Amino acid sequence: MMSSEPGKISTLQTPRVLVVDDERFVREIVRRWLERVGYECTCVESVGLACDLLQQHTFDIVTSDISLPGRSGMELLQTVKEKYPETAMLMLTANADTKLAIQALTLGAYGYLLKPVEQEELLCQIERALEH
Numbered sequence: 001m002m003s004s005e006p007g008k009i010s011t012l013q014t015p016r017v018l019v020v021d022d023e024r025f026v027r028e029i030v031r032r033w034l035e036r037v038g039y040e041c042t043c044v045e046s047v048g049l050a051c052d053l054l055q056q057h058t059f060d061i062v063t064s065d066i067s068l069p070g071r072s073g074m075e076l077l078q079t080v081k082e083k084y085p086e087t088a089m090l091m092l093t094a095n096a097d098t099k100l101a102i103q104a105l106t107l108g109a110y111g112y113l114l115k116p117v118e119q120e121e122l123l124c125q126i127e128r129a130l131e132h
Contacts, residue, residue, distance in 0.1 A: 019043040020050045020064040033119050047071035059087055061129055066093040081108040088129035
């Protein structure tokens with residue numbers, strides 16, 4: 001449910017977002033943007049930590065970089081789609097490879113955003129993913 005105030009969410013339950021990125025600055029700016037408009041946000045730096053949290057908590061959306069230490073964001077996408085099909089996934093990456101973007105979307109990502117991402121673009125993609 002959207003709020004009458006632009007850029008603010010209004011739902012019966014606050015949407016929960018898991019941000020996965022190995023760059024602390026990226027995690028913090030995305031967290032700040034999302035919390036400012038009313039999302040509950042948790043940030044981690046690896047696929048392993050993300051998988052641990054997904055086993056313990058429910059998230060509405062996961063945003064993930066592709067290039068991460070250890071397992072990749074593409075592996076996380078596959079895991080989310082297999083084990084948590086109700087959780088939307090957005091790829092947020094500096095990798096502009098068109099083939100990789102098509103692969104991510106084919107695997108079920110709701111969006112493929114290139115860093116540096118614009119705040120409005122990220123919020124729009126998250127709102128779109130929540131509508132599904």
